[in-house]
Structures are given as C-alpha cells and as structure tokens.
Amino acid sequence: MNQIVQQGEAIPFVIVGIVFLIGIVWLLRVTLYGARSLGQVALPPKPYKRVLLPAAAEMKYTPAAVSLACSLAGGGQPGSVLLTYIIEVPRSLAPDAPMPEEEAEASRVLMRAAEAVKRCGGRPIMQVRKSRQAVEETLRAIRDEKADLLVLMVPPDPQDPNTPQPFVTLTSELARRAPCEVVLARAA
Numbered sequence: 001m002n003q004i005v006q007q008g009e010a011i012p013f014v015i016v017g018i019v020f021l022i023g024i025v026w027l028l029r030v031t032l033y034g035a036r037s038l039g040q041v042a043l044p045p046k047p048y049k050r051v052l053l054p055a056a057a058e059m060k061y062t063p064a065a066v067s068l069a070c071s072l073a074g075g076g077q078p079g080s081v082l083l084t085y086i087i088e089v090p091r092s093l094a095p096d097a098p099m100p101e102e103e104a105e106a107s108r109v110l111m112r113a114a115e116a117v118k119r120c121g122g123r124p125i126m127q128v129r130k131s132r133q134a135v136e137e138t139l140r141a142i143r144d145e146k147a148d149l150l151v152l153m154v155p156p157d158p159q160d161p162n163t164p165q166p167f168v169t170l171t172s173e174l175a176r177r178a179p180c181e182v183v184l185a186r187a188a
Contacts, residue, residue, distance in 0.1 A: 048072050048181075052082040052147035053113070054138045057102070059170060061113040062153055065185040069151045070120030072183065081122045083113045084141045086134040095130065103128065135173045147180055154184045 051073040055061050061083070073079025085106040089095055106128045114124035125145075131137030142150060152171050175182050 047074060047077070048079060048148040049074065050080045050082060050145060050147045051149045051151055052084055052138075052142055052145060052180075053151045054084045054086060054134075054141070054174070055109055055113070056086045056088065056134045056170060057105075059153055060109055061116075062185065063116065065151055065153045066113055066116045067120060068183065068185045070117055070122040072149055072151070073122050079122060080125050081117045082141070082145050082147060083110050083117070083124055083126045084138065084145075085110055085126075085128050086137050086141075087128060087130045088134050089130050089132055091132065095132065099130070134170055135177070138170075138174055139177060139179070142178060142180055150174065150178045150180055150182045152182060152184050154186050156186060 051069045053061065053065060053069045066081075069081045073081050087099060087102045087106055089097065089099070093099070110126040110128070114126055117124035127141070129137050129141060131140075138150075141147070152174055154171055155168060171184075175184065
C-alpha cells in the first residue's frame with residue numbers, strides 16, 4: 001500500500017515534466033520558425049504627406065536624399081516634397097537685400113531637384129527663403145509648411161577636415177531641434 005501511494009505521488013511530477021517538455025519544444029519551434037517568418041514581413045511605410053528637404057550654400061541636394069524624400073512622401077500616393085533653399089544673409093546687408101548670385105544658384109539647385117522629384121512621381125514645391133540663420137529659418141519652414149518629415153543630408157565623414165563645418169553644424173542642429181520626425185540620408 002505504501003508503494004502505491006509513492007507511485008501515485010510521482011504522477012503529478014511526471015505530468016509537470018511532460019508539460020514542461022512540450023512548452024520547451026513549442027518555444028523552440030516559435031523561436032526558430034517564427035523568427036524566420038518575421039524577417040519576411042514588410043510593414044508599409046508611414047505615409048508622410050509633406051516631406052521637407054532643405055538645402056543651403058554648404059549643403060546641396062544629393063540624388064540619394066531626393067530619392068529618399070520621394071519614396072517617403074505620400075506612402076504610395078503622390079506626396080509633396082518641399083524643396084527649401086535657405087540663403088543666409090550676412091549681417092552687413094539688410095535682411096531683404098537682393099542677392100542675385102545666391103538667388104540664381106538657389107533657383108538652379110531647386111530646378112534640378114524638382115526635376116528629380118517629378119521623375120520619382122512626387123510633387124515638388126520649391127521655395128527660397130532668406131535669413132540670417134539657416135537653422136532657424138529651416139525650423140520656421142517646417143512649422144509654416146506643416147511638414148511631417150525632415151530629410152537631412154549627412155556628410156559622408158563629419159570628422160573629415162574637408163567637410164565644411166557649417167554643413168555639419170546645420171545638420172546636427174536640425175536633427176536635434178526639428179519639431180517633426182527626421183530621416184538622415186548620407187551624402188555621397
């Protein structure tokens with residue numbers, strides 16, 4: 001009789017052991033096969049209606065940045081890419097002083113970028129803004145235009161002495177202070 005009770009006491013331990021083994025096998029299956037299938041899942045990109053792509057004298061548009069802005073604008077539907085060129089006005093000039101050379105360069109840069117946006121299927125919106133500080137004017141453009149996303153060009157190597165310092169400063173300040181989401185595109 002005493003042996004039967006001892007055998008009866010072993011039954012719950014056996015059941016717990018079997019359940020434990022089944023659980024381990026199930027976890028391994030999910031881990032091995034589930035992880036493989038999760039890698040194939042592609043989530044649709046968030047649709048951004050208005051993507052702002054700034055440029056300045058030190059920071060021109062790159063094909064990679066324009067292509068990235070186009071692909072993120074609209075999420076499959078034609079979205080707007082706000083091509084904004086900031087002309088920094090020196091303190092020696094009035095804020096609204098004519099700067100024909102800089103304005104002509106801004107126009108050329110914007111036209112080339114607008115053509116690239118059209119080829120991608122996006123809607124380019126071009127604007128030239130003048131300001132004493134490019135960072136502040138870009139932040140103002142984001143708010144004024146209600147941009148959902150800011151695409152910034154990042155220098156290939158910010159530590160490289162040949163990289164213009166204003167380019168590095170402008171990019172890092174905008175990435176830190178932008179009131180919207182920011183995507184970085186490495187300049188080639």
